[in-house]
Amino acid sequence: MVDLTIKISDKIELQNPIMTASGTFGYGDELSTVINTNLYGGIVSKSLSLEPRIGNPPPRIVETPSGMINSIGLANIGLSRFLDEKAKYFQNYNGKIIINIAGKQDDEFYTILKKLDKIEWVHGFEINVSCPNVKEGGIQFGTDPEFMFKLIQPMRDLTDKFLMVKLSPNVTDIAQMAEKVQLAGCDAVSMINTLYGAAIDIYSGKPKINTVVGGLSGPAIKPVAIANVIKTYKAVDIPIVGIGGITTGEDVIEFLLAGASAVELGTVHFFNPNAVDEILQFLVSYCKKMNIKRLRDITGKAKI
Amino acid sequence: MKNICESIIIENTQLTKDYWKLKLEAPTIAKNAKPGQFIEIYFNNSVKIFPRPFSIAGIDENNLVLIYKIVGSQTKKMTSWKTGEQHRILGPLGNFFQINNIGTNVLVGGGVGTAPMIFLRSHLISKGLEPKYFSGARNDLEYFPEEVKNSQLFISTDDGSKGFKGNVVQHLEKEIQNFKQPINIYSCGPKKMMEALKKLGQKYKIKVQLSMETLMACGMGLCQGCAIKTYSKNGEDKISLVCKDGPIFKAEEINFHG
Ligand SMILES: Cc1cc2nc3c(=O)[nH]c(=O)nc-3n(C[C@H](O)[C@H](O)[C@H](O)COP(=O)(O)OP(=O)(O)OC[C@H]3O[C@@H](n4cnc5c(N)ncnc54)[C@H](O)[C@@H]3O)c2cc1C
Ligand SMILES: Cc1cc2nc3c(=O)[nH]c(=O)nc-3n(C[C@H](O)[C@H](O)[C@H](O)COP(=O)(O)O)c2cc1C
Ligand code: FES
Numbered sequence: 374m375v376d377l378t379i380k381i382s383d384k385i386e387l388q389n390p391i392m393t394a395s396g397t398f399g400y401g402d403e404l405s406t407v408i409n410t411n412l413y414g415g416i417v418s419k420s421l422s423l424e425p426r427i428g429n430p431p432p433r434i435v436e437t438p439s440g441m442i443n444s445i446g447l448a449n450i451g452l453s454r455f456l457d458e459k460a461k462y463f464q465n466y467n468g469k470i471i472i473n474i475a476g477k478q479d480d481e482f483y484t485i486l487k488k489l490d491k492i493e494w495v496h497g498f499e500i501n502v503s504c505p506n507v508k509e510g511g512i513q514f515g516t517d518p519e520f521m522f523k524l525i526q527p528m529r530d531l532t533d534k535f536l537m538v539k540l541s542p543n544v545t546d547i548a549q550m551a552e553k554v555q556l557a558g559c560d561a562v563s564m565i566n567t568l569y570g571a572a573i574d575i576y577s578g579k580p581k582i583n584t585v586v587g588g589l590s591g592p593a594i595k596p597v598a599i600a601n602v603i604k605t606y607k608a609v610d611i612p613i614v615g616i617g618g619i620t621t622g623e624d625v626i627e628f629l630l631a632g633a634s635a636v637e638l639g640t641v642h643f644f645n646p647n648a649v650d651e652i653l654q655f656l657v658s659y660c661k662k663m664n665i666k667r668l669r670d671i672t673g674k675a676k677i
Numbered sequence: 678m679k680n681i682c683e684s685i686i687i688e689n690t691q692l693t694k695d696y697w698k699l700k701l702e703a704p705t706i707a708k709n710a711k712p713g714q715f716i717e718i719y720f721n722n723s724v725k726i727f728p729r730p731f732s733i734a735g736i737d738e739n740n741l742v743l744i745y746k747i748v749g750s751q752t753k754k755m756t757s758w759k760t761g762e763q764h765r766i767l768g769p770l771g772n773f774f775q776i777n778n779i780g781t782n783v784l785v786g787g788g789v790g791t792a793p794m795i796f797l798r799s800h801l802i803s804k805g806l807e808p809k810y811f812s813g814a815r816n817d818l819e820y821f822p823e824e825v826k827n828s829q830l831f832i833s834t835d836d837g838s839k840g841f842k843g844n845v846v847q848h849l850e851k852e853i854q855n856f857k858q859p860i861n862i863y864s865c866g867p868k869k870m871m872e873a874l875k876k877l878g879q880k881y882k883i884k885v886q887l888s889m890e891t892l893m894a895c896g897m898g899l900c901q902g903c904a905i906k907t908y909s910k911n912g913e914d915k916i917s918l919v920c921k922d923g924p925i926f927k928a929e930e931i932n933f934h935g
Contacts, residue, residue, distance in 0.1 A: 399899045404897070408681070430906065433902045434903075445900070445902065592723060620723075645719070
């Protein structure tokens with residue numbers, strides 16, 4: 374028997390290292406009639422804000438070589454509707470449930486955190502710091518180490534549940550950001566969020582998405598994500614959850630070797646909704662072939 | 678309920694210069710599909726990663742019929758697909774047309790918008806209704822539906838090379854006073870045509886249902902990428918997802934100027 378279980382800190386144990394990436398899996402239940410969603414180790418929700426957000430105007434997506442650019446603008450139904458409509462599904466869900474939070478200012482993050490801390494089926498949090506801070510003129514929380522530290526430090530006092538910060542690759546040094554996450558007492562970091570990207574229609578001369586610059590994701594960004602995980606693994610002791618362009622089981626192994634303890638699947642859901650099934654089958658066969666008893670033992674074992 | 682499956686190609690034939698008909702065996706999807714719904718086709722292409730959406734143009738026992746136009750790389754690729762090959766598809770997706778059993782059902786389609794109209798027409802005929810079908814195009818090189826029993830076909834082309842000379846909405850307006858009330862219009866086609874139909878609907882107080890198109894990534898409500906600008910019941914600005922809230926919308930819901 375191959376052991377796929379994995380601990381991300383002492384607070385969360387997953388049946389396997391595969392989770393969903395925020396914003397690429399709806400609210401968690403959309404695919405439940407198409408695939409077996411219980412196969413995941415955990416589900417990370419769409420980024421939630423206190424009030425509903427309609428998001429950015431169209432066009433919001435464009436296909437780019439081996440990837441896509443999006444400018445959804447954190448459109449979501451808001452915290453209360455999420456709790457009203459999804460509680461039933463999540464209460465009966467096998468895996469772990471991690472709620473991704475995106476606020477416009479510090480207080481919004483804290484209010485959501487306090488509310489969800491009391492809810493039993495919520496196992497942990499992923500803090501999205503790649504969103505604009507309206508109080509500070511729209512600059513992203515996650516671009517400056519001190520700025521981000523100020524946001525996340527008070528969070529540790531608000532919840533004992535699993536607390537993870539999702540980092541943006543659009544910074545000078547992601548490892549430095551991860552050090553701040555560790556210093557703030559958080560349990561893990563996840564990386565990467567989308568990269569800056571833009572595309573122009575050569576006939577109309579117009580940008581292909583409304584915000585001009587959006588977030589690049591998909592297979593194209595995997596090498597960037599792997600490089601960031603390698604760098605961060607050297608810099609911090611807290612676990613890393615790897616995200617970025619994962620399509621196959623081979624990709625997952627690559628992330629684990631680079632230093633990730635678990636991973637999240639994102640854009641792949643759009644072109645292969647059943648990827649999780651294929652990936653799990655590969656993980657088992659890989660472990661057998663390589664004589665690995667516990668998958669978690671390979672984290673950080675790249676010969677670097 | 679939506680289903681993902683490896684469909685088998687039964688038939689793939691050229692209809693006109695740019696239009697093809699594809700018949701796929703997909704029993705579960707075929708059993709559940711309703712006129713107006715669509716499927717996503719997966720291409721297993723690591724450079725162009727998105728699946729592509731296609732309206733269901735008909736059901737033939739266990740099979741789905743699609744009508745597709747070559748516009749880019751994936752539709753070009755589809756023309757090389759051979760009988761017996763397997764291709765992964767997801768469906769049926771989206772909502773569907775709301776059918777009215779009284780008065781006159783008027784279908785308006787042009788070009789690629791013909792596909793869902795053909796499915797709707799056969800559905801209406803199977804219920805004993807006699808829809809009027811307006812099909813318009815720039816010229817006679819486009820694809821037009823075939824005449825079938827109990828369906829009156831009205832053809833128009835911009836250049837007069839086939840049928841009525843003028844656009845399909847002008848053609849419809851010319852005929853409309855001859856139709857029994859209440860009239861219900863169902864349509865799929867270019868934005869300009871659908872906007873003109875919205876105006877026509879307002880002018881004659883006719884209910885109009887429109888099938889909208891946008892670029893899609895997932896096709897099932899995961900990404901929120903297929904947004905269009907719409908109006909709520911109270912006329913407030915709203916955003917709707919074509920793949921989940923649509924593709925069928927009431928004409929008054931659509932903000933064509935967004
Ligand atoms: C709900 C829905 C139902 C559809 N039903 C049909 C159908 O029954 N038959 C059919 O032939 N096509 C249909 N389409 C359009 C079809 O999905 C596109 O033509 C196809 O995705 C193009 O793929 P491609 O790789 O060949 O072209 P690409 O190389 O991706 O694009 C080539 C050109 O086509 C345009 N294009 C791409 N996607 C779309 C789109 N979704 N709508 C309009 N233009 C597009 C691009 O802007 C570009 O100019 C439907 C689209 C939607 C959203
Ligand atoms: C359409 C779309 C919407 C996304 N929405 C969110 C979001 O709401 N919150 C968030 O933290 N990340 C969001 N992301 C980023 C993903 O969670 C992920 O970090 C990124 O896409 C890289 O992984 P991938 O290449 O596997 O998709 C979104 C990505 C996409 C493509
Ligand atoms: S295409 Fe993804 S939500 Fe509609």
